[in-house]
Amino acid sequence: MTADPNKLLDEALSAAAPELLRISHSIHAEPELAFSEHKASELAAGYLESLGYAVERGVAGMETAFSATTGDGDLHVAICAEYDALPDVGHACGHNIIAAAALGAGTLLAPIASSLGARITILGTPAEEGGGGKILMLEAGTFEDVDAAMMVHPAPAEFDRMATIAAQHIDVTYTGKEAHASAFPHLGINAMDAMTVAQVAIGLLRQTLLPDERVHGIVTHGGDAPNIIPARVTARYIARADTLARLENLIPRVRACFEAGAVATGASLDFTLPYPPYSELITDEVMAERWRRIAAGRGRQMMDSAQAQVLRASTDMGNVSMSVPSIHPLISIDSWPAVNHQPEFTAACITEAADRAVLDGAYAMAALVVEMSTDHALRSRYANGAARRELRETLAAPASGR
Helix, strand or coil: CCCCHHHHHHHHHHHHHHHHHHHHHHHHHCCCCCCCCHHHHHHHHHHHHHCCCEEEECHHHCCCCEEEEECCCCEEEEEEECCCCECCCECCCCHHHHHHHHHHHHHHHCCCHHHHCEEEEEEECCCCCCCCHHHHHHHCCCCCCCCEEECCEEECCCECCCCCCEEEEEEEEEECECCECCCCHHHCECHHHHHHHHHHHHHHHHHHCCCCCEEEEEEEECCCCCCECCCEEEEEEEEEECCHHHHHHHHHHHHHHHHHHHHHHCCEEEEECCCCCECCCCECHHHHHHHHHHHHHCCCCCCCHHHHHHCCCCCCHHHHHCCCCEECCEEECCCCCCCCCCHHHHHHCCCHHHHHHHHHHHHHHHHHHHHHHHCHHHHHHHHCCHHHHHHHHHHHCHHHCC
16 A cells, blocks of 8 residues: 555545445434344445445345455454344444444445455344344354454443453243132142242342342243233343353352242243353453554543443453454443433434444544554464464463353
8 A cells, every 4th residue: 555544544434424324324213123134234235245345145044144355365354243223222232333333444445455465354243132143153154264353332431342241141931820810819820920939039149149240131921911820921031240151150040040930839940041152252452452542543532441340241242252353342422321222322323423433433443454454563463363372372271260
């Protein structure tokens, strides 16, 4: 590259901005739930196709997953796009911003990927809010030859990482027996009572949990009529812990609480784990340091990463980070006091601040890829597999606690 790469990126971003923001707002306006993001997925895939990316749809057996690739160098970087929404509150986690920023980075990198000696893959990853699309893509080998992975996530504040903890979704069904709730209650088996016992047991369990462990959930079906003893009750819970190893120890304790409900009432229990567990996220510190500097150049005021510990959430990007050197920075949309998963945050995800986050996130990811391609030490670290080897050694070290 003979011209100033930062100037080229700025010029390309200015030209692409109207379309990127239109895509962000379009995805926001039509929220789609996990594995059903057909409009958002096709909008993103079609846009990348128009830029000359080779697009494969239906990746890893998921209709709404795609892989879009350009360039043919020995450095392979994946940028992840999410676009699933939440029930009722829509895009209250800003996945419209994530998708548009990923497409923006793809836009900036498309004309220069070959000259950088880089292969760029934009991955459409469904079902982050529940289902673990990235985990399914990992298992299918989608990340097998990727040297580094990244994405950017909106938040009320600016951090170079999210303090991610491991999580396991849990589905629970109690089956009892119907009876007239007034005339013949003694002939019934109350599945809602079983659920109540379990909820009390979980509430008491919390006293002995570690500070980073959480158990929370909802009853998704609690009976059919107040004058019928509930014979079928369903619930969905999530258990979280600092690491996968600690989560593995927590799950049997949570299961015992649900078993207590069955024992106490005589109802039968079906306890299932519908998705693979989400792991903690390991931040690649070299990429994170470069991210901080690039973001600062865009006027982004980064908070200390230690303060991110209060944001204890989970993402299937954590599983990616266990296999591929990765970053998952949080980019501010100036929404405070509105926070993720609130309807007020949904509204904040199409404001001017949110639009700036789309463009700044796109620029920062593209600029980071340019640095990884043109800085000899960085390129050697990633393209030659040194970063992946370092990651494997970190995971294998006894001090890691994993």
